[in-house]
Amino acid sequence: MNDTVDKLVIFLAKRDGIDKVVKTFQYVSKLVHWHAEIRSSGELADKAKKWEVASGLSRKAFRSGRFLTGFNALRSINPGLLAILSNAGEMVYFFFDHFLWLSRIGVLDPKLAPTMSFVSAFGEAFGYIFFIISDFILIRKGIMEEKTRVGESRERDNIRVDRVMRLMSVAANLADLVIAIADIHPNPFCNHALTLGISGLVSAWAGWYRNWPSS
Numbered sequence: 183m184n185d186t187v188d189k190l191v192i193f194l195a196k197r198d199g200i201d202k203v204v205k206t207f208q209y210v211s212k213l214v215h216w217h218a219e220i221r222s223s224g225e226l227a228d229k230a231k232k233w234e235v236a237s238g239l240s241r242k243a244f245r246s247g248r249f250l251t252g253f254n255a256l257r258s259i260n261p262g263l264l265a266i267l268s269n270a271g272e273m274v275y276f277f278f279d280h281f282l283w284l285s286r287i288g289v290l291d292p293k294l295a296p297t298m299s300f301v302s303a304f305g306e307a308f309g310y311i312f313f314i315i316s317d318f319i320l321i322r323k324g325i326m327e328e329k330t331r332v333g334e335s336r337e338r339d340n341i342r343v344d345r346v347m348r349l350m351s352v353a354a355n356l357a358d359l360v361i362a363i364a365d366i367h368p369n370p371f372c373n374h375a376l377t378l379g380i381s382g383l384v385s386a387w388a389g390w391y392r393n394w395p396s397s
Contacts, residue, residue, distance in 0.1 A: 189395040197248075201241060202390045208237035209382030216375035242283035249276035252309075264316040271309025278302040303365035310355040310362065317348045317355075324348075347392055354388035357381040 193199040211233035218227035252269035255261075261269070282298035284290045328341045360381045364372040371377055 192395045205386040213379035268312035274305025303362040307362035350388040354385045357385040
């Protein structure tokens with residue numbers, strides 16, 4: 183029990199840890215709102231919608247300056263083409279997300295929100311596509327390397343742990359890609375509350391798994 187509490191404290195001390203918790207609130211409330219509307223429960227639907235909006239706006243505020251993470255990643259490593267494209271897309275996403283937040287809370291003209299949402303979502307989708315490709319390439323390399331590590335149990339275990347983490351990354355990025363497409367090109371499937379709710383929770387919980395302290 184104490185170990186779990188210690189891990190929870192470490193998890194919540196991380197920016198990403200807090201983000202995944204609030205993201206869970208955001209998309210659980212979206213599903214509650216959808217279900218309440220079906221059941222014609224107006225009061226519950228209204229409360230759930232307010233919870234969803236508040237969670238979404240708080241996440242945007244908490245991500246202030248997050249676009250610098252991609253810049254730092256490109257500066258601190260010798261990036262290949264995939265790293266440049268994926269991090270560049272993510273930087274556009276987080277940078278314009280600031281203006282989306284400011285327009286939605288009324289600091290900037292609210293009419294800017296649709297444009298900022300489109301540009302931010304486009305950068306997000308662009309980046310995630312290349313993050314996914316990169317992860318699949320590294321997963322394949324890991325599988326090939328694992329086959330050559332006969333008798334090296336520790337190295338094989340490390341490769342398997344890395345593969346699980348990359349699969350969680352792929353799951354999160356695919357889910358977020360669906361959410362981004364809903365902003366870029368609204369359509370009945372991606373914009374359905376059930377699709378968005380499940381996608382948001384998949385992303386949140388995959389990120390939760392990746393950020394949870396291992397020891």
